[in-house]
Amino acid sequence: MKHIINLSVFVILAFIVWWSITSNYNDTNRLQPATSTDYAEIFMNKFEMTSMDANGNPNYILNGSYLQRANDSDDTKIKQPVFLLFQENKQWEISAENAILNDKKETIQLKDNVLMQQKNIEPAITIRTQYLLIHIRTQVAQTEAAVDITHGKSHLTSTKGMIFNNATNELELSANVNGHYVPHD
Numbered sequence: 001m002k003h004i005i006n007l008s009v010f011v012i013l014a015f016i017v018w019w020s021i022t023s024n025y026n027d028t029n030r031l032q033p034a035t036s037t038d039y040a041e042i043f044m045n046k047f048e049m050t051s052m053d054a055n056g057n058p059n060y061i062l063n064g065s066y067l068q069r070a071n072d073s074d075d076t077k078i079k080q081p082v083f084l085l086f087q088e089n090k091q092w093e094i095s096a097e098n099a100i101l102n103d104k105k106e107t108i109q110l111k112d113n114v115l116m117q118q119k120n121i122e123p124a125i126t127i128r129t130q131y132l133l134i135h136i137r138t139q140v141a142q143t144e145a146a147v148d149i150t151h152g153k154s155h156l157t158s159t160k161g162m163i164f165n166n167a168t169n170e171l172e173l174s175a176n177v178n179g180h181y182v183p184h185d
Contacts, residue, residue: 040070048063059086061084063082077098078099085166090166096110096114108133114143123152126149127148128147128148129162140163140164141164142163145161147173149179153182154180156181157179158174
């Protein structure tokens with residue numbers, strides 16, 4: 001009799017446990033397959049890459065503290081980018097906190113504390129803004145954000161942005177321009 005009671009208790013407990021497990025297990029508790037297969041296709045710490053022109057000369061050099069591109073995107077995200085843009089007898093160093101490089105559009109978007117400084121001349125031209133879009137192939141930089149430009153004792157500002165063509169060395173300030181220009185010797 002004792003053996004039958006123990007067996008009955010065991011069967012009843014087994015049934016209760018089985019029932020509690022299966023009744024609470026519904027579609028919302030099942031493992032769901034990932035709806036997106038988004039993953040980092042490439043990532044690098046402390047990188048430097050050089051792009052060459054058709055003649056084998058450096059077109060630009062880009063380095064930064066971190067680079068990442070997802071498999072389903074044309075955009076490469078960069079932290080602390082430094083972009084060196086070359087043109088015959090001219091060189092610009094452009095830095096920011098973040099950037100997005102798009103290979104298909106051939107653009108680089110620099111964001112947050114953008115500093116654009118011309119090298120190899122004295123006094124250096126310095127342009128500060130919060131956003132800058134550079135078309136790499138044409139070497140045209142533009143923004144609709146406010147810009148602050150210094151060149152020696154000259155100082156110009158524009159609240160509506162600028163367009164700078166590095167190939168022709170032309171700078172166009174869009175609107176609300178203020179400041180003073182002192183010619184250099």
